Amino acid sequence: MRLEKLILANFRNIQSADLRPGEELTVITGANGQGKTNLLEAVWLLTGAKSFRGAKDPQLIREGQQFAVMEGAIFRQDRGEDYIRITVGTKESPRPGRTAKLNGADAGRASNLAGLFTAVVFExxxxxxxxxxxxxxxxxxxxxxxxxxxxxxxxxxxxxxxxxxxxxxxxxxxxxxxxxxxxxxxxxxxxxxxxxxxxxxxxxxxxxxxxxxxxxxxxxxxxxxxxxxxxxxxxxxxxxxxxxxxxxxxxxxxxxxxxxxxxxxxxxxxxxxxxxxxxxxxxxxxxxxxxxxxxxxxxxxxxEHPVMLLDDVLSELDPARQEYLLTRVRQKQTIVTACDSSLFHKAAGVMLKMDGGRLSEG
Ligand SMILES: Nc1ncnc2c1ncn2[C@@H]1O[C@H](COP(=O)(O)OP(=O)(O)O)[C@@H](O)[C@H]1O
Ligand SMILES: [Mg+2]
Incomplete structure (x- = not known):
């Protein structure tokens, strides 16, 4: 399973983002409260499930907006490329709730997509x-x-x-x-x-x-x-x-x-x-x-190995367990967030920074 591209609009504090994750490791660093977990949450929502943070749908929409949109190009061995688009609308919007499109066609509720894109979060x-x-x-x-x-x-x-x-x-x-x-x-x-x-x-x-x-x-x-x-x-x-x-x-x-x-x-x-x-x-x-x-x-x-989303967990593990985790996820697409980029000096991967909801090269 691979996420090739993620495009976000008005998702939580992220006005817009365009992420091309690495084939293996992608590291997103930044201080607290900048939007790192928000980004992983957006990737997770492509699975069709509810937020792993237990958030209600309206909380996902950027303050003052009607819709949050998450688009992902995913690749699986058995199907090739699929394009998922999830929209979360406020109650007052023309399209309330969490709905999905698959390859441009209406797919109804986001949960109908369950099983298409798979991910495992560790937080x-x-x-x-x-x-x-x-x-x-x-x-x-x-x-x-x-x-x-x-x-x-x-x-x-x-x-x-x-x-x-x-x-x-x-x-x-x-x-x-x-x-x-x-x-x-x-x-x-x-x-x-x-x-x-x-x-x-x-x-x-x-x-x-x-x-x-x-x-x-x-x-x-x-x-x-x-x-x-x-x-x-x-x-x-x-x-x-x-x-x-x-x-x-x-x-x-x-x-x-x-x-x-x-x-x-x-x-x-x-x-x-x-x-x-x-x-x-x-x-x-x-x-x-x-x-x-x-x-x-x-x-x-x-x-298909699910995409691994590791939110802020490395800093909680001792060096031996960090090493174990990073070794185990090798060759699997993994997106990691951390405050401290020093943990990754030796790691080869896509390094990005999250700052006030804006993603930039780290
Ligand atoms: N619906 C929303 N609209 C605007 N900002 C939001 C929304 N939901 C959360 N935020 C902001 O997102 C930030 C938290 O982002 P988060 O991804 O948890 O940070 P971290 O980088 O520490 O993981 C907070 O500043 C919070 O105010
Ligand atoms: Mg966080």
Whole structure:
């Protein structure tokens, strides 16, 4: 997978930009608040996904403007060149929301592009994969799966909509005539979607876990072992039964207590939960291992290595881990941001500077 060209207009603090990334490394340096992460965010949005910063669409539009536009020429072995254009319009604009064009033709919602351009972001907030909530880890798995299997997003959306509907039924149960029959109908559909989510997530973890374990071994010289385990509250084929058995608990709680929206990804070091037992350094190694595993797995599944977006992570790693990361991304297209350009003196790549939203040769 290669990004050949990126053109931006009115994206966050970037009035306009025209980026020709290198085939391998592109380094963007600049002081804080200049627009480095904004640029990576724009590249990421070409995947069709929402911002990795959790930003709402209107926040992406440059203040005072109606539209932000991101255009990318991408190249993949199996399709050759494609031209993606994503537009984000304000609510008041003639074209609100995040929409896409592919090779000049309307493609509807940006999320319809999922799977075409693939990227993996690694940023300081990823430490939350270890320290954060199960929700954060589910989001990681789901975001990766959306890029790998275009149909997965539809399944997820359908499942979440059903959960929202069932939750509101549980809340107003007494006032709803025929509540039990309605709930049976929701459960039947939830079981179908939920089993599919479980199947995809479990298969993803089967692929990811050994790769992450091996990466961790390499980073830590085998001093401890990283294991990833998908924790799901029901067995394959058992969701319908679990939902039926949870009916009373659900009614008492007033929300759905069972299903893949409660799953977790367990991270352990030598059999102990990384969240409580790992040092800061070990947690960073774990996240680095997982992110590199995500990229390698995507390459295995799709036949195209995703573009690597490394936002401000090098300064957080010690020299040995910096070296490991930079060695691993060699020969893969990688865009790195950093405040300090001295980390890259020896590196061969495209060097750029970001200053007040303006990109220039560094
Ligand atoms: N919608 C927007 N319109 C204009 N400026 C924005 C918008 N969103 C963010 N910014 C500005 O972008 C800057 C942050 O850019 P960022 O890419 O996070 O910096 P860094 O170089 O540290 O990664 C801030 O100055 C912020 O005010
Ligand atoms: Mg930043």
């Amino acid at each position: 300081p907030g990823d430490l939350e994969l270890v320290k954060g909530s199960p929700e954060r880890r589910r989001r990681f798995i789901d975001a990766a799966l959306c890029q790998l299997y275009p149909g997965y997003l539809a399944t997820l959306r359908r499942y979440s909509r059903l959960i929202a509907q069932k939750n509101s039924l549980l809340k107003f149960w007494e006032r709803t005539p025929g509540a039990a029959e309605m709930c049976d109908a929701f459960d039947a559909d939830l079981a179908v979607q939920g089993e599919e989510i479980r199947r995809r997530r479990a298969a993803f973890l089967d692929g990811l876990a050994p790769l992450a374990k091996k990466n961790y071994e390499e980073i830590s010289s085998g001093s401890e072992a990283l294991s990833l385990c998908y924790r799901c509250g029901f067995e394959t084929g058992g969701l319908a039964g679990t939902l039926a058995a949870s009916r009373m608990a659900d009614r008492k709680a007033g929300y759905c207590t069972a299903g893949p929206h409660r799953d977790d990804l367990e991270l352990e070091l030598d059999g102990r939960p990384a969240k409580n037992f790992a040092s800061q350094g070990q947690q960073r190694s774990a996240v680095l291992s997982i992110k590199l595993a995500e990229a390698a797995l995507a390459a295995e599944v799709t036949g």
